């Protein structure tokens with residue numbers, strides 16, 4: 067008998083060990099587990115036996131302990147043992163002296179068909195148990211020892227829990243806390259049945275004990291020995307009750323403690339997961355990595371820049387709404403939870419990370435945009451798409467572009483479009499007047515390069531941004547950088563007109579043709595500025611001002627050399643078009659002299675003096691004012707009919723004879739040198755870019771009247787300048803008049 071009790075105790079103690087092992091019959095356990103109805107019946111029966119108070123606590127818990135009935139039956143047997151053999155074997159053999167009802171009950175529980183017990187039978191069974199004789203002292207002490215052991219164990223666990231009860235830290239420590247918590251709770255759950263059965267034993271024991279004071283007994287004239295036993299029993303009962311109540315109290319405390327800890331840990335975990343989720347949603351970590359993955363802007367190919375800018379903008383757009391205090395919300399949500407500092411700091415880290423990410427993103431975007439405008443030192447790889455097959459853009463060792471035609475297997479310095487443009491200029495060779503011919507070629511070039519869209523102030527600001535100081539030699543990437551900025555600006559205003567890549571490449575091509583014939587890969591900043599300004603749009607005299615200021619010293623006057631540099635740079639434009647012969651053959655010395663003579667022989671000339679001289683349309687640069695007239699006339703419609711081709715209204719430049727009344731010639735007829743009605747080419751004519759005013763009509767009428775009486779010889783001696791057919795190259799002082 068002792069052995070079986072010890073076995074039971076060992077089995078029970080095993081429950082208290084870190085790895086609980088229920089050494090009791092698994093089959094029985096299973097059969098009882100399945101009989102929940104049985105449980106209810108048993109509960110009914112138990113209600114009659116349990117001590118109020120403790121029973122209130124034990125009964126609800128019992129519901130959740132599937133194998134409780136097993137222990138219960140074991141104990142019930144012990145309870146019913148009249149010989150004091152309280153603890154019985156669990157092997158299912160019929161114990162000595164155990165009441166028939168209890169054994170029957172147990173057998174019924176163990177058999178699958180044992181669910182037919184009704185509550186009245188059970189009640190009867192339990193009643194019979196209640197009538198058991200007094201318990202032995204040994205049983206009390208064992209019960210008490212068991213209760214004490216439980217009490218100690220619960221105290222230990224509570225202490226352990228108190229030491230571990232901390233909520234927070236990072237996700238890992240929270241998870242650890244969570245697993246501690248779960249382990250403790252499962253340990254508690256494991257020992258719950260031991261708790262309950264022990265408490266139940268206590269209940270049953272207490273029920274058997276008289277609750278009244280012993281004075282009653284004395285009145286009943288019982289023996290002193292009996293009274294002594296009663297007193298002893300009452301003492302034991304009080305001890306057991308006290309211990310049972312304490313165990314129950316500790317149990318309740320520990321359960322509540324563990325429960326609240328679990329709840330806190332769960333909540334903290336949940337919040338942390340929320341934070342993590344929101345972080346994942348914000349993708350801050352990812353973004354952080356992405357941000358770190360950003361390549362230095364200077365390493366990005368220019369053609370990838372736009373793409374990068376777009377991506378960064380998208381990134382910024384995604385990031386922007388996240389600022390919406392999401393992290394702050396999480397923080398404020400967490401605050402009442404009294405999360406420890408480590409968690410709070412984690413959240414603040416996230417917040418900081420957000421700010422950093424945003425700042426980094428802003429920086430990146432700014433850098434990208436700047437780089438996109440200021441492609442300065444970047445690769446010109448992006449220009450490769452300025453040509454289509456069979457052409458391929460290639461770069462020589464000094465970064466000068468050239469073009470490969472894979473069909474003909476030839477290479478060429480000129481962009482195919484530039485070649486095309488030059489071929490198309492050939493049809494302008496029919497224009498007999500070199501100033502017009504040159505001007506019209508320049509006009510076509512200007513349009514092809516979209517420089518007709520570039521106003522002077524924009525050009526100037528780009529020069530300043532790229533620090534194109536005089537004397538600076540630009541390499542090809544620098545030129546490309548500047549041109550890229552320029553065409554970016556133009557494209558923003560005239561999106562449909564400007565093909566940035568093509569324009570940059572063509573303009574580079576043109577600048578190299580004009581200012582770096584030998585393809586050294588270097589261009590003078592000043593030359594580039596003068597070339598671009600010459601072809602830009604704007605008021606003619608304003609253009610002269612801009613041009614002279616490029617070479618003028620800070621005090622805004624310039625000497626011979628500076629003026630020479632300016633005129634030399636300007637004259638390169640017609641030279642490149644093969645038109646230099648008409649404009650002094652590239653020799654600018656006569657023009658420089660002429661300008662200084664006009665300024666009364668001073669050593670230096672003021673910009674105003676240069677503009678005054680330019681108004682005279684000196685031969686070396688006459689094509690420039692003509693360019694402006696050609697451009698201005700492009701859209702002009704004149705209420706006049708061409709006497710030669712009969713075009714009406716005349717579009718473009720209109721030429722009115724100052725020798726014959728009502729003699730008008732259209733631009734193309736005039737340029738081709740056609741005449742009619744005996745009109746000579748050297749007869750005076752007046753040119754109109756825009757429709758004439760009545761004042762001009764009256765003035766021309768009187769001029770015609772005067773000229774009517776002049777001889778052919780007179781006109782031969784006074785040839786018109788600028789738009790006369792050039793018979794021979796005029797040199798020296800004859801150039802300017």
Ligand SMILES: [Zn+2]
Nearest residue numbers: 708711732735
């Ligand atoms: Zn005509």
